[in-house]
Amino acid sequence: MTAKPSDPRRLYLQIADTLRDLITQPEFVPNGRLPPERALAETLGVSRPSVREALVALELEGLVEIRMGSGVYVCPTPPEPGAAAFSQAELGESLLDIMGARCVIEGAIAGSVAPFCKPKDLKALRGIYSEMVREVRAGRIPVAPDRAFHLAIAQMSGNEVLVRTVASLFDARHSPLSEKLRGHFEDESTWRTTHDEHRAILQALEDHDPIQAQAAMQRHLRHSLERVIAGGQRTGPGVDSP
Incomplete structure (x- = not known):
């Protein structure tokens, strides 16, 4: 699942795209909570800091909520389907x-x-x-x-x-x-x-x-x-x- 190196965008945006797809799979977010940061980094083959940036990008998008000391949860009212993600210039x-x-x-x-x-x-x-x-x-x-x-x-x-x-x-x-x-x-x-x-x-x-x-x-x-x-x-x- 590692992001393709040929993608010219910053790594955190590539990771955010992958996570956005995974979040739609019920087995990936039991009870609405994403796997721990360490597990996400291992699954995607990237560093934890890069995962952290991607999660913050998704939070700005309104897709997830970061609860300090608890975890990352899918928002109960996510963005409208097909809504455009923020660009690197915007973030x-x-x-x-x-x-x-x-x-x-x-x-x-x-x-x-x-x-x-x-x-x-x-x-x-x-x-x-x-x-x-x-x-x-x-x-x-x-x-x-x-x-x-x-x-x-x-x-x-x-x-x-x-x-x-x-x-x-x-x-x-x-x-x-x-x-x-x-x-x-x-x-x-x-x-x-x-x-x-x-x-x-x-x-x-x-x-x-x-x-x-x-x-x-x-x-x-x-x-x-x-x-x-x-x-x-x-x-x-x-x-x-x-």
Whole structure:
């Protein structure tokens, strides 16, 4: 049942198509509940994060409902037969792809600017980091200072194309797919774990250490992805029964 590699669309859309067909089979959804996420991934021969993105796409379509800690259920009043599924343009890019691109690009930027960071730029970056900490301690999700932190590092490169690229990738978090994923798995408590990650990036830049700066940035972005899409699998959609 693995999606055909020749299909040019993102993998999560291919998986969503397969699941949409399987959902019509009564034996596949006993009592309206889909098999656990792990079982779906094994059946389809894909990763659990890709299955998770596909399930969120189907939820946006109104076909299933994700109940955190319980499972994924077919909606009692699904979309009208023949209703068109959302396109990739409507849903947004895969968060796996977005964060993968950020790891490569922002990791390289952090490593390249580290030896040349100016004191005034580092002072400004530390101020942004402090604002992020204050927001989290106040129980708020610090999207604005987080964005400013990553853009400030890109701006140290003096390359406006890189700045625009980093901004565009960061802002892709506002696509319907990414917003829904983050709505299920991200809250102010998940941001408390980012303090050390951002501080490590800042420290490496202040030390003018390109290797540690690149490693710290890539580690932070990998962990950010895991918190949203690869983590929480014990309580995420399609939770496996004990």
